[in-house]
Amino acid sequence: MERHLTHVALFAAMIAALGLIPRFEVFPGLGITAQSMGVMLCGTILGARLGGMAAGLFVLVLLLGLPIWAGGQGGVGLLATGKVGFILGFPFAAFAAGWVMSRLKGAVGVAAFAASVLGGMIVLYAFGIPGMAWGLGKSLAEAAVICLSFIPGDLVKAALAAGITSAVAKARPAALLSRG
Amino acid sequence: MLSLTSPVETPAHGWRVGPKLLALAGLTLGLFLPAPGWPALALALAVLVAAALAAGRWAILAAWLRLFRPLWPFALLLILWHGVTRTPLEGAVILLRMAAAMGAANLVTMTTRLADLQGLVLWLMRPLAPILPAKPLAIAIALMIRFVPVMSDRAAQLAQAWPARSSRRARARLMAPRALAALDDADRVAEALRARGGAL
Numbered sequence: 383m384e385r386h387l388t389h390v391a392l393f394a395a396m397i398a399a400l401g402l403i404p405r406f407e408v409f410p411g412l413g414i415t416a417q418s419m420g421v422m423l424c425g426t427i428l429g430a431r432l433g434g435m436a437a438g439l440f441v442l443v444l445l446l447g448l449p450i451w452a453g454g455q456g457g458v459g460l461l462a463t464g465k466v467g468f469i470l471g472f473p474f475a476a477f478a479a480g481w482v483m484s485r486l487k488g489a490v491g492v493a494a495f496a497a498s499v500l501g502g503m504i505v506l507y508a509f510g511i512p513g514m515a516w517g518l519g520k521s522l523a524e525a526a527v528i529c530l531s532f533i534p535g536d537l538v539k540a541a542l543a544a545g546i547t548s549a550v551a552k553a554r555p556a557a558l559l560s561r562g
Numbered sequence: 563m564l565s566l567t568s569p570v571e572t573p574a575h576g577w578r579v580g581p582k583l584l585a586l587a588g589l590t591l592g593l594f595l596p597a598p599g600w601p602a603l604a605l606a607l608a609v610l611v612a613a614a615l616a617a618g619r620w621a622i623l624a625a626w627l628r629l630f631r632p633l634w635p636f637a638l639l640l641i642l643w644h645g646v647t648r649t650p651l652e653g654a655v656i657l658l659r660m661a662a663a664m665g666a667a668n669l670v671t672m673t674t675r676l677a678d679l680q681g682l683v684l685w686l687m688r689p690l691a692p693i694l695p696a697k698p699l700a701i702a703i704a705l706m707i708r709f710v711p712v713m714s715d716r717a718a719q720l721a722q723a724w725p726a727r728s729s730r731r732a733r734a735r736l737m738a739p740r741a742l743a744a745l746d747d748a749d750r751v752a753e754a755l756r757a758r759g760g761a762l
Contacts, residue, residue: 457671
């Protein structure tokens with residue numbers, strides 16, 4: 383119980399800490415951040431339920447007003463921007479990544495990469511694109527085109543998440559809660 | 563402290579957090595009701611002006627204005643888009659609506675202490691107590707806030723240790739050690755929690 387609690391808090395903090403890493407900007411202000419990699423790791427390491435809770439805790443604390451979104455933003459004001467879909471999609475993305483991870487047998491790295499792409503990209507975009515369309519007053523297709531620019535960066539993040547997950551599986555097998 | 567709450571005291575700091583958030587929810591809903599063209603523009607402008615006035619002192623106003631920074635890329639995108647499609651009114655409505663909703667929300671964030679908001683969340687979660695007990699949630703929120711600087715410190719220590727061993731750049735090599743160090747820290751905190759009577 384305590385271990386699950388501290389791991390959930392830790393991974394929520396990890397998403398926040400990854401936002402503090404200097405980011406690579408595609409467009410002034412609209413950058414690729416490492417934060418969605420934290421969401422992927424929530425799923426691939428903690429599994430569906432705990433991973434979803436960790437990402438949910440991050441979103442809750444973010445909306446409470448801590449400046450933990452990339453670039454030091456925070457508060458309910460973020461829900462009025464085009465980022466709303468990505469923010470609300472975090473817990474679902476982590477849950478999906480964890481669900482895939484627990485069902486895929488085989489090499490940890492490969493499974494983690496597939497889980498990261500499915501959860502951290504496909505599910506996250508499914509929330510992010512409508513949010514962006516709503517926030518910017520654009521059609522879904524137009525928002526999807528803007529989202530295309532995230533794909534290369536997100537693939538790199540999925541690969542990194544897979545690497546970290548297999549390192550954890552080797553060094554601390556008991557910490558890989560997603561595989562039971 | 564990692565928080566957006568403004569240290570400059572305003573009258574709004576003293577207002578109760580529940581009504582403040584309810585007013586914000588009502589305002590945001592009103593802003594995004596379908597009302598095209600000039601009325602929406604006027605409403606959004608009025609909200610922004612009211613928010614600026616409520617912010618009161620200049621010290622807090624400057625900090626408030628800085629929080630609009632994340633809106634710039636969207637503003638640029640919208641100006642470009644609506645410039646090309648020749649629909650400036652529509653673009654102005656979308657932009658001002660977003661700015662008004664965000665400005666008002668940031669004002670609530672800046673004038674409300676984290677502990678008050680946390681108290682409200684825990685109170686709202688009471689009906690969920692059988693599924694999601696309040697005490698572990700409160701501990702998790704506190705732990706998470708504490709873990710952020712701890713993780714950054716750990717990462718900085720590992721980054722400092724690297725050049726002592728190698729002349730090459732660390733790049734992604736430190737990512738796994740960082741994750742492992744963080745997991746070990748979480749395990750130790752879990753043991754400490756258990757030793758103090760558990761989290762339930």
